[in-house]
Amino acid sequence: MVTINENYLKLKAGYLFPEIARRVSTFAAAHPDADLIKLGIGDVTEPLPEACRTAMIKAVDDMGDRATFHGYGPEQGYAWLREKIAQQDFQARGCDITADEIFISDGSKCDCGNILDIFGHDNTIAVTDPVYPVYVDTNVMAGHTGDASEDGKYEGLVYLPISAENNFTAEIPKQKVDLIYLCFPNNPTGATATRAHLESWVAYAQEHGSLILFDAAYEAFITDPTMPHSIYEVPGARDCAIEFRSFSKNAGFTGTRCAFTVMPKTLKVKASDGSAVDLHRLWNRRQATKFNGVSYIIQRGAEAVYSEAGQSQIQALIRFYLENARIIREQLSAAGITTYGGVNAPYVWVKTPHGLSSWDFFDKLLHTCNVVGTPGSGFGAAGEGYLRISAFNSRENVEQAMTRITANFQG
Numbered sequence: 001m002v003t004i005n006e007n008y009l010k011l012k013a014g015y016l017f018p019e020i021a022r023r024v025s026t027f028a029a030a031h032p033d034a035d036l037i038k039l040g041i042g043d044v045t046e047p048l049p050e051a052c053r054t055a056m057i058k059a060v061d062d063m064g065d066r067a068t069f070h071g072y073g074p075e076q077g078y079a080w081l082r083e084k085i086a087q088q089d090f091q092a093r094g095c096d097i098t099a100d101e102i103f104i105s106d107g108s109k110c111d112c113g114n115i116l117d118i119f120g121h122d123n124t125i126a127v128t129d130p131v132y133p134v135y136v137d138t139n140v141m142a143g144h145t146g147d148a149s150e151d152g153k154y155e156g157l158v159y160l161p162i163s164a165e166n167n168f169t170a171e172i173p174k175q176k177v178d179l180i181y182l183c184f185p186n187n188p189t190g191a192t193a194t195r196a197h198l199e200s201w202v203a204y205a206q207e208h209g210s211l212i213l214f215d216a217a218y219e220a221f222i223t224d225p226t227m228p229h230s231i232y233e234v235p236g237a238r239d240c241a242i243e244f245r246s247f248s249k250n251a252g253f254t255g256t257r258c259a260f261t262v263m264p265k266t267l268k269v270k271a272s273d274g275s276a277v278d279l280h281r282l283w284n285r286r287q288a289t290k291f292n293g294v295s296y297i298i299q300r301g302a303e304a305v306y307s308e309a310g311q312s313q314i315q316a317l318i319r320f321y322l323e324n325a326r327i328i329r330e331q332l333s334a335a336g337i338t339t340y341g342g343v344n345a346p347y348v349w350v351k352t353p354h355g356l357s358s359w360d361f362f363d364k365l366l367h368t369c370n371v372v373g374t375p376g377s378g379f380g381a382a383g384e385g386y387l388r389i390s391a392f393n394s395r396e397n398v399e400q401a402m403t404r405i406t407a408n409f410q411g
């Protein structure tokens with residue numbers, strides 16, 4: 001008899017984005033003329049930078065010539081890309097990271113899930129509440145949790161609440177946890193971490209022998225020069241942190257697919273026989289077995305991000321989205337609505353006016369303004385009373401959406 005991974009049955013059926021899609025399509029069917037503006041799902045809207053497209057086109061031509069054709073590439077990614085990443089994203093910021101510690105992949109969502117392959121099942125795992133749902137659901141699938149309670153919290157996970165009171169940065173836990181997921185700049189709250197905050201996490205991890213899984217998918221949105229872009233800007237992080245990075249949000253690769261994971265060679269974890277095991281070795285083995293690398297064409301496109309033209313083009317993209325975020329923040333504030341984030345991040349975390357629940361505010365926005373946001377409660381119980389608005393859209397749509405919201409809502 002065929003059996004299944006029963007852990008999948010613990011996943012909450014009414015997952016956030018399908019439920020949003022359901023409500024939006026019901027509304028659209030009833031109001032076919034409504035001009036909906038979607039500021040919900042965190043996908044980019046602006047086209048790929050020219051430098052990346054040019055590099056990809058050239059790479060397609062390489063594939064058409066026997067002399068420059070590329071078949072299977074290294075599972076870890078091409079050295080020319082790994083070296084540029086190590087130099088420009090890390091060494092240039094004073095981080096002691098080398099090219100052979102970079103593993104190119106087809107997405108950091110994928111890596112965040114795949115990384116669980118190399119860990120045991122007895123770890124105590126901490127996530128923030130609210131949280132990027134991938135961290136939670138991949139642990140549920142791997143059997144690291146019990147069932148979900150009424151409010152969507154899984155038994156066995158440690159939830160660290162983040163709210164306006166702690167600037168949406170979790171308090172360092174009193175108890176010992178083994179794996180800690182951190183995401184800065186944060187999805188969904190748009191919060192950022194100071195160097196001191198990251199230092200306190202690294203100190204915690206060193207003291208307890210814990211490992212930090214640091215998701216820096218939005219680091220390119222940091223404009224404050226005092227804010228760290230990488231966990232490795234904190235001394236000691238090489239011994240207690242894995243970092244996930246992606247070309248999705250800085251260079252618009254959400255549909256093109258390229259990302260990377262930084263796995264320092266100094267990360268060691270004790271096996272049950274007491275011997276120290278190198279995580280880099282395990283991850284290399286995992287990737288070499290289950291992954292066959294990212295397309296040559298796409299890696300050439302990612303490489304172009306590091307050219308002078310590429311850098312100035314991605315900077316222009318980031319400025320564009322951050323300006324959208326500024327418009328969202330300022331317009332909502334002017335209407336008396338409280339917002340957080342959206343300064344060094346493309347997400348604005350909006351306190352629902354008049355104490356509305358996340359879903360009530362979502363429905364009101366949909367019905368009265370024809371604007372789609374993301375209910376904060378979908379990211380965790382502590383997200384109740386908030387709504388996420390994304391700056392990933394055209395200027396016109398953002399301005400139009402803000403005009404509609406401020407005409408209909410006053411905080």
Ligand SMILES: *Cc1c(COP(=O)(O)O)cnc(C)c1O
Binds near residue numbers: 110132
């Ligand atoms: C968008 C996003 C990513 C990037 O995922 P990819 O698979 O690389 O597209 C990673 N983490 C968070 C929190 C994100 O929002």
